[in-house]
Amino acid sequence: MKRTAAGLFFLLFVAAASAQSAINIANIKIRVERPDRIRDPIAPGSSNCFDGKDNIFNEIEITPGTFYGYTANGSKTTTVASTCFAKGGQPYGMGSTAPGFFGPTIYPSNHYDSTAGYGSCGLWLQGTYLSGTTYYGFAHAEGFSSAFPSQRQCAYPPTTKSMALLTSSDGLNWSLQGQIISNPNGDSSGTEFGEGDCSPVPFGGFVYLYCRRTSDFKTSVARASNTSNFTQSNWVKYNGSWSPGAAWNADDSPLGSFGNSSSLFTNPGTGNQTIVLMNDNITSTAHGLLMSFSANATSFSSLTEPVLYEDDHTFPHASTNGDLIVYSSAISPTDGSHSWGSSGYFLLTYTYVPNQNDSGAANSPSPAPDSGRTLVMRNLNFSVETSAQTPHVGVAISRWRNPDIGLRISSTEAFPYNFETANVTYETRSGYIMTVPPTADAAQIWECVNKTWPSTTNPDHTFTFANSTECSGTGAGYNKLRTAGWLYNGNDAQPANTVPVYRCKSTATGYAASTHFASTSSTCEGLGTMEFLLGYGLAN
DSSP states (O other): OOOOOOHHHHHHHHHHHHTOOOOOGGGEEEEEOOOEEEEOOOOOOSSGGGTOOOSOOEEEEEETTEEEEEEEOOOOOTTSOSEEEEEESSTTGGGOSSTTOOOSOBOOTTTTOTTOGGGTTEEEEEEEEEETTEEEEEEEEEEOOTTOGGGOSOOSSSEEEEEEEEEESSSSSOEEEEEEEOOTTOBSTTSEEEEEEEEEEEETTEEEEEEEETTTOOEEEEEEETTSOOOGGGOEEOSSSOOTTSOTTSOOOOOBSOOSEEEEEEOTTTOOEEEEEEEEEEOSSOEEEEEEEESSSSOOEEOSSOSBOOSOOOTTSOBTTBOEEEEEEEEOTTTSSSEEOTTSEEEEEEEEEOOTTSHHHHTOSSOTTTSSOEEEEEEEEEEEOSSOOSSOEEEEEEEEEETTTTEEEEESSOOOHHHHHHHOEEEEEEEEEESSOSSTTOEEEEEEEESSSSOSSSOOEEEEETTOTTTSSTTOSEEEEEEEEEEBOTTSOOOTTEEEEEEEEEOOTTSOTTOEEEESSTTGGGTEEEEEEEEEEEOO
16 A cells, blocks of 8 residues: 655656656566465355455555455345455465455445445445555445436346445444445446446556446546545546546546556566556457556556456356456555555456366355356566567466375366365476467467366366367367467477477376376476477476
């Protein structure tokens, strides 16, 4: 969290921020490390947060060594909270010893006050900012609007979205101050109204709220001075300019389809600051989680390579065509805030729902349609190099073992839920796979799961080439889980700075014979026999 500045320093900071140069997107290098399950799905109970994970994850460093984490799951019941609370000793993993557990649950004391109809269908903490000794909470508020009298109901859809302001002195007990963002012009054909889902980021003397317009599902932004108390009258929306006429409840201009998960990158080499937005979606030109960058808060340019590749995006649950990756968030590894850069990486968090063909989804204790919602956290190494990077993104091929069930699993995503409930151990990284083809003849790689063998509870997972008969077509013994990514073609000369990625068949004592894993060694590290070369992945 950042404390406010005042006086001459404030003026100088604003001038410096506005004069900063844009980030050189061509030189961006990203390596996404192994995914860890931070909160698993658990069986339903009296708490609305049994499954949770229906919101961007954010953290507050309360004191050195004490971090509060927040996510949410919408509630319309006065005795069941929307915001879910976790506590830990460090930003990564929150120090949890009970996967899947959130508690105690919290919500504003006057959450369902009759005067706060804008939050009567749900109110939860979306992001925070510390000024002095006060934590300001920016809360997503769903309810009804006088602009749409026929929709005065708590049903989804329809619902009316807005933002509200909370305050707290301890990060646990919050008071509702009032509505701060609304858009009476927002209407998406009778399903959603208003404007909301906003996340805050401090930049150049202001706190910006990046929001989601319901009229076109594009990004919008409002700002207030970071020396204000962030109440209603302090907010101005961007409508092509920062006109004072674009008040908290006026219409605004769409910035583009950049998402509403905001963070602040400070380049450790130059000191320049860049606002970063993340958006997880499937379009005709991009599949998966994208990052966009701005040096002036309103004009964004996007990295065209996805950080994580997605085949499908059937919110609120996954399908048999792919996983669901949603509610991405960038967390500082040092103080838990959304301001990062000095460490060379941030903590990428997101809600993950596995492909319904996955054994983890099939054995999840949480019911449909969530089918195994999991909070995932992984390191994302980010740098702006001195030369152009092609490709930009590499995702770790991570390998785990579980001796209790005699399996190894190589994957680009979180390992199955039931694989963890026994005795899982992270083993190694077998290079980085790419999220776009690096060459015209690059090998597209699928990750597949056997339908029955060696058991229906813990089946064999394997990598194979796209459209392989073992994973597609009539009689296939495996179901496709996801497009793992692309490797350089194994028939070509090995490119510089790459490693071979082999498909291996297990022969290790205590492990199911002929089950599969990936390795960079042609001898499969003595754990099995090599079946074939999948291709070449990035070495670092």
